[in-house]
Amino acid sequence: MGINVINPGLATTIQDLGRPGYYHLGIPIGGAMDRFALHCANLLVGNDEGAACLECVFMGPELEFTQDATVAITGADLPPKVDGEPQDTWTSLKVKAGQVLSFDFLKGGARAYIAVSGGIDVPVQLGSRSTYAIGALGGYEGRAIAAGDTLPVGQDAGVAEGRSVPAAMRRMPTGPVELRMIPGLYWHRITKEAGEHFFDDMWKVAPECDRMGYRFRGGRPLDFVPREQPFGAGSDPSNIVDACYPYGSIQVPGGTEPIVLHRDAVSGGGYFMLGTVISADMDLIGQMQPHTETKFVSVDMDQALNARHERADALQKVRDVLV
Amino acid sequence: MENRYSFGGDEHIFVEVNEEMSLEAFFKSLSITTAVKEADIKGVTEICPANASFQIKFDPDVIKPDDMLAELKSLEVAAESAESRIATRIVEVPVYYQDPWTHETLMRFRERHQDPNASDIEYAARINGYDTVDDFIKAHSGAPWFVSMVGFVSGLPFLYQMVERQRQIQVPKYLRPRTDTPRLTVGIGGCFGCVYSVRGAGGYQMFGITPMPIFDPKQEINYLSDFMVFFKPGDIVKWKPIGREEYDQRVAEVDANTFTPLTHDVTFDLAEFEKDIDGYNAKLMEGLYGN
Numbered sequence: 001m002g003i004n005v006i007n008p009g010l011a012t013t014i015q016d017l018g019r020p021g022y023y024h025l026g027i028p029i030g031g032a033m034d035r036f037a038l039h040c041a042n043l044l045v046g047n048d049e050g051a052a053c054l055e056c057v058f059m060g061p062e063l064e065f066t067q068d069a070t071v072a073i074t075g076a077d078l079p080p081k082v083d084g085e086p087q088d089t090w091t092s093l094k095v096k097a098g099q100v101l102s103f104d105f106l107k108g109g110a111r112a113y114i115a116v117s118g119g120i121d122v123p124v125q126l127g128s129r130s131t132y133a134i135g136a137l138g139g140y141e142g143r144a145i146a147a148g149d150t151l152p153v154g155q156d157a158g159v160a161e162g163r164s165v166p167a168a169m170r171r172m173p174t175g176p177v178e179l180r181m182i183p184g185l186y187w188h189r190i191t192k193e194a195g196e197h198f199f200d201d202m203w204k205v206a207p208e209c210d211r212m213g214y215r216f217r218g219g220r221p222l223d224f225v226p227r228e229q230p231f232g233a234g235s236d237p238s239n240i241v242d243a244c245y246p247y248g249s250i251q252v253p254g255g256t257e258p259i260v261l262h263r264d265a266v267s268g269g270g271y272f273m274l275g276t277v278i279s280a281d282m283d284l285i286g287q288m289q290p291h292t293e294t295k296f297v298s299v300d301m302d303q304a305l306n307a308r309h310e311r312a313d314a315l316q317k318v319r320d321v322l323v
Numbered sequence: 324m325e326n327r328y329s330f331g332g333d334e335h336i337f338v339e340v341n342e343e344m345s346l347e348a349f350f351k352s353l354s355i356t357t358a359v360k361e362a363d364i365k366g367v368t369e370i371c372p373a374n375a376s377f378q379i380k381f382d383p384d385v386i387k388p389d390d391m392l393a394e395l396k397s398l399e400v401a402a403e404s405a406e407s408r409i410a411t412r413i414v415e416v417p418v419y420y421q422d423p424w425t426h427e428t429l430m431r432f433r434e435r436h437q438d439p440n441a442s443d444i445e446y447a448a449r450i451n452g453y454d455t456v457d458d459f460i461k462a463h464s465g466a467p468w469f470v471s472m473v474g475f476v477s478g479l480p481f482l483y484q485m486v487e488r489q490r491q492i493q494v495p496k497y498l499r500p501r502t503d504t505p506r507l508t509v510g511i512g513g514c515f516g517c518v519y520s521v522r523g524a525g526g527y528q529m530f531g532i533t534p535m536p537i538f539d540p541k542q543e544i545n546y547l548s549d550f551m552v553f554f555k556p557g558d559i560v561k562w563k564p565i566g567r568e569e570y571d572q573r574v575a576e577v578d579a580n581t582f583t584p585l586t587h588d589v590t591f592d593l594a595e596f597e598k599d600i601d602g603y604n605a606k607l608m609e610g611l612y613g614n
Contacts, residue, residue, distance in 0.1 A: 020368045020369060020380075021368065021369065023369045023371055023380065023474075024369060024370060024371040024372065024473065024474065025473050025474065025477075025478050025552045025555075026473060026474040026475050026476050026477050026478055026479050026520075026552075027477055027478070027552075125540065126551075132477075134476050134477065134521060134523060135476065135477035135521060135538070135540055136521070136540050137477070137540040137551075142540060181332070182330055182331075182332055182333070184329040184330055184331065184337075185329050185331060185337055230341075230342040230343035230344070231343040231344055231345075231488065231514070232343055232344030232374070232375070232483075232493075232513055232514040232515070233342070233343070233344075233513065234495065234496060234512070234513040235495055239513070240342075241341075241342070241343065241344045241374050241375045241376070241513075242373065242374055242472060242481055242513070242515060243337070243339070243373045243374065243375075243376040243378075244337065244371045244373045244376065244377065244378035244474065246331030246332060246334070246335035246337060246378065246380070247332075247334070247335070247380075248331075248332050248334075249331055249332075249335075266474075266475050266476055267371065267474035267475060267476075268371075268373055268472060268474040268475055269475055270496075270512070270513060273331075275332075276330075276331040276332030276335065277332060278332050278333050279332060279333050279334050279383075280333075301330060301333060301388055304332065304333040305333055305383060305388075308333055308383065308384075312384075
């Protein structure tokens with residue numbers, strides 16, 4: 001019993017809130033790129049907020065249900081259909097045994113979350129069901145779902161259909177995005193002028209944007225403060241002695257194209273980083289499509305913590321409505 | 324050496340022990356991160372030692388960033404007076420140098436290499452001043468290596484050779500990273516050795532392959548059944564050059580799940596090591612091989 005995958009979509013993976021505690025071994029936290037959307041999807045169907053959902057990027061899957069279930073789709077504007085009938089996003093709906101859930105073309109955002117009452121019940125590995133494909137860990141046999149898979153579903157908590165997250169509480173990028181970041185780490189490696197135009201220039205999300213990281217193009221190359229490279233760092237001025245990479249850290253290999261590391265980050269490497277996107281804006285990155293215009297905005301720690309509290313409050317408001 | 328502290332957003336503190344690589348910097352990073360672990364600070368979610376730096380991830384809802392910073396600074400003072408001695412193990416890792424699989428891969432990516440007319444190991448031998456590839460292999464496998472960081476992806480060890488700085492092998496990374504590297508490739512980038520734990524992208528020069536798996540998410544391999552990752556920072560590695568015949572034999576043993584790595588528990592003392600590096604390494608080998 002469970003869900004039969006007729007068509008998997010582009011890169012649909014099972015994700016929850018991730019597996020902290022193993023980054024020192026190169027195993028990243030993983031989990032939903034847009035955690036707020038995953039929380040909401042689970043709240044809508046009466047799951048624990050950290051239950052495993054399907055994360056689909058740019059394109060939805062086609063899924064046949066072999067048991068009755070309550071389902072909710074949040075995150076990207078990816079219009080769902082049940083047996084061809086259009087349904088609302090951010091709203092719980094009933095799917096009966098034998099019915100097929102499919103999707104129309106993406107209208108906005110990048111990643112949709114499909115929560116099923118009872119959660120996707122694959123085995124827990126290192127404390128999480130999240131798929132870490134590079135390490136063949138978690139999820140469905142350590143990989144994205146494929147046609148012919150049957151996804152196990154947990155015990156249904158039995159929540160009513162028609163519950164909805166009010167439109168004003170949903171979060172989706174519209175137009176150019178401002179990503180707030182705290183300058184630091186190896187910021188001192190670039191010149192003052194380079195630091196100024198990094199913030200002045202308009203960047204665009206490159207096609208290379210995935211769970212590991214988002215690459216940006218379009219800004220001017222960054223000049224480095226001249227130095228004799230330290231022993232072990234490598235010869236390029238953008239090289240450092242291989243070090244840890246914070247989640248959200250912005251590395252700029254060769255000084256040309258910034259890469260913001262995300263949930264499936266490589267845990268370390270030999271490129272300098274000029275700062276780190278604040279935790280409050282990480283979800284937003286998960287909803288950015290290629291070519292999205294982006295500006296980086298410098299903030300301090302107090303502003304970062306205020307933004308973090310605002311995000312926690314926003315989630316609490318959803319809980320107050322739904323629970 | 325005074326640590327340089329920087330916040331990585333609102334959830335990380337990044338600490339550079341030294342700009343340049345050295346065993347002293349690595350030991351300081353290891354001793355502070357061990358102290359952080361033992362201090363059991365509420366709100367700390369990740370403790371990541373690296374080659375000459377380290378990083379702490381914390382929950383700012385539980386501990387304020389400035390309080391976290393103060394905790395780390397007080398632990399730095401305590402770690403400085405600590406002895407540079409660690410209880411660790413030495414591991415023999417068999418390496419089939421110049422194997423056909425990494426060779427096939429490196430030939431596919433020649434246009435991304437500094438010297439398209441040579442193989443990676445020929446290039447590394449030449450720029451490090453060795454007359455022959457055999458001499459280079461002797462240098463690479465002659466003295467042991469410290470695991471100075473685990474990361475990048477799934478249990479991949481970075482290693483630093485236990486010789487004087489002037490004898491360190493150094494090679495640049497590929498001009499542009501490869502999109503493919505065979506699983507269990509042994510290579511070097513900068514001054515760091517590595518074993519690719521899984522197949523994937525990579526920029527290090529490729530010298531050979533080991534038959535010994537070091538990451539098993541299914542935990543079926545006997546020596547990875549307790550935990551899926553083999554290496555941890557502080558492990559000492561001795562490369563053992565092997566040929567095709569022994570490689571095939573070891574692979575058969577791994578497939579039959581009868582292979583276990585040769586390991587030996589040791590106490591490593593950095594001050595003693597630095598007094599007589601070759602002599603100290605020779606003693607480590609005696610411990611491993613029991614003569």
